[in-house]
Amino acid sequence: MRAALWSSRLRVAETIAADSILVIGIGNTLRRDDGAGWLFAEALASELQKAGRRVHLVLQHQLTLELAEEAAELRPSHVIFVDASVTTHDARLTPLPDAALVSGASATSASANVAGHGLTPAALLALMRRLYAVAAAGWLVQTPAEDFGHGEGLSEAAQHGVETAPRIASAFLRLNC
Amino acid sequence: MTKTILIDPVTRIEGHAKITLHLDDDGQVEEARFHVTEFRGFEKFCEGRSFWEMPGITARICGICPVSHLMASSKAGDAILGVNIPPTAAKLRRLMNWAQLVQSHALSFFHLSGPDLLLGMDSDPAQRNIMGLIEKYPDVARNGIRLRRFGQKVIEMLGGRSVHPAWTVAGGVRDPLSDENRSKIRRMLPEALDITGLALDLLKDAFDSFSDEEAMYGNFPSLYMGLVTPEGGLEHYDGLLRVVDSDGNVLEPGLAPARYREILGEAIEPWSYLKFPYYKPAAVRDANGNGRTLDHYQAGMYRVGPLARVNVCDFAGTPRADAELREFRRLAPRGRPVANSFHYHYARLIEILYALERIVETIDDPAITDKRTRAHAEVNNMVGVGVSEAPRGTLFHEYHVNGDGILQKVNMIIATGQNNLAMNRTVKQIAQYHINGGKVTEGVLNRIEHGIRLYDPCLSCSTHAVGQMPMVVEVYDAGGALVEQVTRG
Numbered sequence A: 001m002r003a004a005l006w007s008s009r010l011r012v013a014e015t016i017a018a019d020s021i022l023v024i025g026i027g028n029t030l031r032r033d034d035g036a037g038w039l040f041a042e043a044l045a046s047e048l049q050k051a052g053r054r055v056h057l058v059l060q061h062q063l064t065l066e067l068a069e070e071a072a073e074l075r076p077s078h079v080i081f082v083d084a085s086v087t088t089h090d091a092r093l094t095p096l097p098d099a100a101l102v103s104g105a106s107a108t109s110a111s112a113n114v115a116g117h118g119l120t121p122a123a124l125l126a127l128m129r130r131l132y133a134v135a136a137a138g139w140l141v142q143t144p145a146e147d148f149g150h151g152e153g154l155s156e157a158a159q160h161g162v163e164t165a166p167r168i169a170s171a172f173l174r175l176n177c
Numbered sequence B: 001m002t003k004t005i006l007i008d009p010v011t012r013i014e015g016h017a018k019i020t021l022h023l024d025d026d027g028q029v030e031e032a033r034f035h036v037t038e039f040r041g042f043e044k045f046c047e048g049r050s051f052w053e054m055p056g057i058t059a060r061i062c063g064i065c066p067v068s069h070l071m072a073s074s075k076a077g078d079a080i081l082g083v084n085i086p087p088t089a090a091k092l093r094r095l096m097n098w099a100q101l102v103q104s105h106a107l108s109f110f111h112l113s114g115p116d117l118l119l120g121m122d123s124d125p126a127q128r129n130i131m132g133l134i135e136k137y138p139d140v141a142r143n144g145i146r147l148r149r150f151g152q153k154v155i156e157m158l159g160g161r162s163v164h165p166a167w168t169v170a171g172g173v174r175d176p177l178s179d180e181n182r183s184k185i186r187r188m189l190p191e192a193l194d195i196t197g198l199a200l201d202l203l204k205d206a207f208d209s210f211s212d213e214e215a216m217y218g219n220f221p222s223l224y225m226g227l228v229t230p231e232g233g234l235e236h237y238d239g240l241l242r243v244v245d246s247d248g249n250v251l252e253p254g255l256a257p258a259r260y261r262e263i264l265g266e267a268i269e270p271w272s273y274l275k276f277p278y279y280k281p282a283a284v285r286d287a288n289g290n291g292r293t294l295d296h297y298q299a300g301m302y303r304v305g306p307l308a309r310v311n312v313c314d315f316a317g318t319p320r321a322d323a324e325l326r327e328f329r330r331l332a333p334r335g336r337p338v339a340n341s342f343h344y345h346y347a348r349l350i351e352i353l354y355a356l357e358r359i360v361e362t363i364d365d366p367a368i369t370d371k372r373t374r375a376h377a378e379v380n381n382m383v384g385v386g387v388s389e390a391p392r393g394t395l396f397h398e399y400h401v402n403g404d405g406i407l408q409k410v411n412m413i414i415a416t417g418q419n420n421l422a423m424n425r426t427v428k429q430i431a432q433y434h435i436n437g438g439k440v441t442e443g444v445l446n447r448i449e450h451g452i453r454l455y456d457p458c459l460s461c462s463t464h465a466v467g468q469m470p471m472v473v474e475v476y477d478a479g480g481a482l483v484e485q486v487t488r489g
Helices: A002-010 A032-050 A065-074 A105-111 A120-130 A156-162 A163-176 B051-059 B066-081 B086-121 B131-138 B138-159 B179-216 B256-260 B296-302 B308-311 B317-331 B341-363 B418-432 B442-453
Strands: A019-027 A055-060 A076-085 A093-097 A137-144 B003-007 B015-024 B029-036 B223-228 B240-243 B250-255 B264-266 B275-281 B383-390 B394-402 B407-413 B471-476 B484-489
Touching: A002 B418, A019 A032, A019 A065, A019 B179, A032 A055, A032 A076, A032 A137, A032 A156, A032 A163, A055 A065, A065 A076, A065 A120, A065 B138, A076 A120, A093 A163, A120 A137, A120 B051, A120 B138, A137 A156, B015 B418, B029 B066, B029 B418, B051 B066, B051 B407, B066 B086, B066 B383, B066 B394, B086 B131, B086 B138, B086 B179, B086 B341, B086 B442, B131 B138, B138 B264, B179 B341, B223 B308, B223 B383, B223 B394, B240 B256, B240 B308, B250 B256, B256 B264, B256 B383, B264 B296, B275 B296, B275 B418, B308 B341, B317 B341, B418 B442
Parallel strands: A019 A055, A019 A076, A076 A137
Antiparallel strands: A093 A137, B003 B015, B003 B471, B015 B029, B223 B240, B240 B250, B264 B275, B383 B394, B394 B407, B471 B484
């Protein structure tokens, strides 16, 4: 599945998919639970694909400037960012603000990190909209994490979170059917 | 009354750096210090690992220029093996190194310094950022992304991914270049060259607006160091070390990089984790040959990176880059290096042009898709030194191993460290010009930050954050009491 999804991503320049869902997993699989973003994203993409949706999966350490262009080329109707978080005990799906409204302080905050280790999801959506006229609805999945130490493998809490990907997929489909 | 102005943090993410400005009784800047407060300890914790692992480990030093560490580390590994890697492997490594130069310099110019250059140093801080740039100059922002993406794509095609690719290894590279990827790179090149031409026009148009900055942003005599080809051309992967002084005299015409210790010393100051490399022959000595004062090494200050590289070479070696280099050299009196660090921007664009022209040549080389890309050997030397040019300057990796290839000692001299003395001098120069009576405005803070950004330091990626670094400037009196605080962000 992972290889197939990756290859679908690599064909984006040639095939512009309409009404597709772009799932972006953010994290580092060598920092324990930080890798939950990738694993959850893979599981979520798989569930959405099983439900008949056209899905693209991108796994990133960070959201970079050039990803805005790559993502815009896909012309997704929805972008779901998946990231590990210590602030939640259960995976949760929340809508991101309309990219058209991202300006002022939030844009400032987003851009401050541009050369560091990544953009924020809101900034990426704003770049897609402002530079490439692609207005995708943004969603953020935060999946639980507690251990960001060196090494592979997930803590029990993070593993439990990843296993709830089908529930999040169902929730997303209910809200966007 | 003596005062100290503290700018902390310069960085956004992890508080890796801060600046203190020390004022005299008249409120004039007496001293400036750029403190790096981050300690990572790679040299120490690599001991006990196999040298085979080092490219992968040291690439993790940086998410922006991992390729530089891959290059230097792999070359140190080549030296331990005692092999000449296959010619195609060397060409492929060069290709990746040039691609990295393009992406890193594009990020620095378009998105990190672009807001200052195009929107103005004193423009509204809420707009002086990438979003503000997008609002006002969307084409510029798009072009910057395209150019950076070109570099990242080439790295990804060669190494499998754009960040931390585990592709170069001791003895060569893991995989050859496919015909398909070669064609893709070839197709992307014309646009990348066009964008670079536009960027050069953009920068030259901006010169008129930055006469102050041209005059006093790191405008001081120093030495310059970089790699050159045996013929004296611009070089980023191999070659010989050259050192030139501020009058254009060649102090080291072509030292074998493995002998770097003969000319480079590393000083330490208690107020920064970043060492202070210096050119040893120029450091002040007493009659016994020892350093005379705490700052005896200051006389050995040298600059590395794009400005230094285009200053030390005799020529670039590609047509368009050579034409730009001739124009660049008109900025200084004939025969002398361009001393102003503001022109790191210009030098960066010349290097992008050069790298793209070299990529064109290399992609057209029939041997570039040859499948023989790795030499195999065991440990044949107990010491290996690998040197290459990172976007920010010359990078040294030196490994000492036992017979099993286990590291006994590691020394790395990172490009940013070599600009440490010059960055401190630049901060001081800008602060002295702009701060009178201890009054610090947001525009002054931004100029100081821009002075650091000229060197594109890699001690923390967030040092690059344009105009939006949360800052606290605190003014203390001689007794240590806080008398003024200015915050931003």
